[in-house]
Amino acid sequence: MSDTAVAVQHDEHAAHDDHHHGPQGLLKYIWSTDHKVIAMQYLFTGIFMAVIGGFMAYVFRMQLAFPGISVPGFGQVSPGEYNALVTNHGTIMIFWVAMPVLIAAFGNYLIPLMIGADDMVFPRINRLSYQIFLISALVLLSSLFVQGGGFGGAWTAYPPLSSVAEYNQTQLGSSLWLIAVALEFVAFLLGGINFITTLMNSRAPGMRAYNLPLVAWMIVIASILFMLSVGPLIAGAVMLLFDQTLNTGVYDPARGGDPILWQHLFWFFGHPEVYVVLLPAIGITIDIIATFSRKKVFGYKMMLYTAVATGVLSFFVWAHHQFVAGIDPRMANVFTVTTLLISVPIAELLFVIIATLYGGSIRLTTPMLWALAFMAEFLIGGVTGIFLGASGADIYFHDTYFVLAHFHYTFFPIAIIGSFAAFTYWFPKMFGKMMDERLGKIHFWGTVIPFNFIFIPLFVLGMGGQHRRIYNYQHFPDLASAEMYNLREIATYALLAMIAFQFVFFFNCIKSWMSGKAAGKNPWQSNTLEWTTESPPPHGNWPVDEMPNVYRGPYEYAHPDREEDYWPQNEPS
Secondary structure, eight states, X not given: OOHHHHHHHHHHHHHHHHHHOOOOGGGHHHHOOOHHHHHHXXXXXXXXXXXXXXXXXXXXXXXXXXXXXXXXXXXXXXHHHHHHHHHHHHHHHIIIIIIIIIIIIHHHHHHHHHHTOSSOSOHHHHHHHHHHHHHHHHHHHHTTSSTTOSXXXXXXXXXXXXXOHHHHSOHHHHHHHHHHHHHHHHHHHHHHHHHHHHHXXXXXXXXXGGGSOHHHHHHXXXXXXXHHHHHHHHHHHHHHHHHHHTOOOXXXXXXXXXXXXXXXXXXXHHHHHHHHHHHHHHHHHHHHHHHHHTOOOTTHHHHHHHHHHHHHHGGGOGGGGGTTTTOOHHHHHHHHHHHHHHHHHHHHHHHHHHHHHTTOOOOOOHHHHHHHHHHHHHHHHHXXXXXXXXXXXHHHHTTBHHHHHHHHHHHHIIIIIHHHHHHHHHHHHHHSBOOOHHHHHHHHHHHHHHHHHHHHHHHHHHHTTOBSSOSOGGGSGGGOOHHHHHHHHHHHHHHHHHHHHHHHHHHHHHHXXXXXXXXXXXXXXXXXXXXXXXXXXXXXXXXXXXXXXXXSOTTOOSOTTOSSSOOOTTSOO
8 A cells, every 4th residue: 555545544544533532421331433332332232131041041941840840030930931931042142142242242343453443434333233233132121021921932933923913922022022133133234334344445554355364354254144144034024024913914824825935034044144153253263273372374265265155055055944844855955965065164164273273382271262162062063963954864853952952052152152262362452451260261161061961961852852842841741751851950950050150250350350460462462453552442443643554464473484473463574
């Protein structure tokens, strides 16, 4: 880039900085357009919703293990309440935890810092996206307290259960749930526009496409996936809302409608959605592993192209969710093949990570443990998915607890383990303090070990034919054997243990924030641009006359021409 262009950009930064200070005091947390403040709002809202989603899991797991018990902190669980708890637990953890934390929070915080920008290109749209997201969360929570209670038609919202009031018994709750999801989608469409435009237009001088950290690339690719896949579902949701409120009958076979149409529209979005949250988690993992193995990423371009291939293939696998829905068997064969094909790029991504680890000078810090756990646990989810992607096997496993266990081995590593990896890695940058490593490792083992004891028993229950979405298995003698109840109890006790260890995490956060060791600019001796500014970064991220220039890629660790084992992107040769 020419000197003139650099000068112009710096002038723009100066103008933006003057404009950007905005409200002060308490108001800055309400009306601020600073990407870091908005990121924190997404992060803390996501954590709050995770607490609610976790409480719901605790309540219905207690009901499953000890039917009819008065659950401490909740009371007796009715069948309708059980359905509402299961439905909203899934909805919250996917749309109000995984997406806001992995994409919105860390995307907002990291992208401007990683590309050397002072803020997002559209700061006011960024502000608006969070406000709409917050409204969506409030609408969802309000749906739990209206007449009839919360929506209980599962997070997939299949008609006619979701569309006919006499079936779901929650006419207002189901409509509010649908409106909340739609608002959340609008928020993330706005956020996606910001991420893509910022990455394209606000990179520091010298930062070319292949100099970008992979986590920034992955968040932007995920945003593109979301924007390409969500349109059909929004159209389907509008028709579903019309069925609920205007009695239209789009999904009613008696009036010429087709409930299977919703399944196609939902899963055309629903399966790319898995990769929408997976790709940021993989980007976070590779950044952490490169840092703590002191190795250059093995196959940067291959990883980037593989991520794009994963996104493309994700649009051609959705009907494996419908093998038992009556689709043409010939199409089932096609979708079996495409489902198996998508495992290839995912395996390639994991092999790149393993190759990066090989021969590295590995440090088992808390973020590194989370990154390694992500790989191990997600691998179990991927392997078990092959059983469900094969149409013959899926006929047996469909809608059993095997599916539920597979889903959690896919989504828990993404949403929870990936988020903990990111949070512990960038905590020093966000708050200027180091987290307590001993408490961090206690929390890590106290989360990962119980997680496996929750869901491995559910694989066994699924293989034993236990159907999901049953409120009380005592009503089905074949599923109420002592052995099956023992497994349910093991899973429930493990959940209680895992929840208990989350208090260690919150204690560690507060303790470290209040009295932790000062982090400095670059405690991990990392190369990417966010580690070249203060911790936490000021308004504008860098002083106007110190905006960074970029001279190399983000992963130049242990370079032969360098005495130190890291080489920041902004240091000249």
